[in-house]
Amino acid sequence: MPQGGPAADGLPPTDELHCVRVSALAWCFSLSDRLGAAEIPHRVEAVSDEGEQTDKVGAVPYGVYVRPEDATAAGEIDAEHTAHQIPDMPDEVDAADDGACPACGAAVDGDASECPDCGLVLL
Ligand SMILES: [Zn+2]
Numbered sequence: 001m002p003q004g005g006p007a008a009d010g011l012p013p014t015d016e017l018h019c020v021r022v023s024a025l026a027w028c029f030s031l032s033d034r035l036g037a038a039e040i041p042h043r044v045e046a047v048s049d050e051g052e053q054t055d056k057v058g059a060v061p062y063g064v065y066v067r068p069e070d071a072t073a074a075g076e077i078d079a080e081h082t083a084h085q086i087p088d089m090p091d092e093v094d095a096a097d098d099g100a101c102p103a104c105g106a107a108v109d110g111d112a113s114e115c116p117d118c119g120l121v122l123l
Pocket of ligand 1 (some may be wrong): 101
């Protein structure tokens with residue numbers, strides 16, 4: 001990630017963008033695909049200053065960023081994406097029921113707060 005100068009994606013600096021979602025990289029990339037299909041300029045970047053998430057082990061959260069004027073459209077795509085990833089959209093994702101991550105299918109401990117494979121946060 002080059003420092004300074006115009007970004008290759010043509011977007012302003014990340015701190016001037018709207019954060020659509022912070023999640024695991026795999027999730028952010030699949031959301032990125034949808035935003036790309038909708039021709040919404042966006043950026044996926046590691047979130048390094050999430051001080052409240054320091055209990056994460058080895059999983060760096062990533063953020064999906066868009067221009068503020070695209071925030072509403074991107075939010076709708078994010079909601080559609082979430083519904084697509086988890087069709088039943090339960091009130092609470094309980095990994096203990098089947099021991100598998102709802103996003104990637106990896107085995108997950110019942111008491112895990114996130115998927116060890118893709119980093120999906122399990123509510
Ligand atoms: Zn997973």
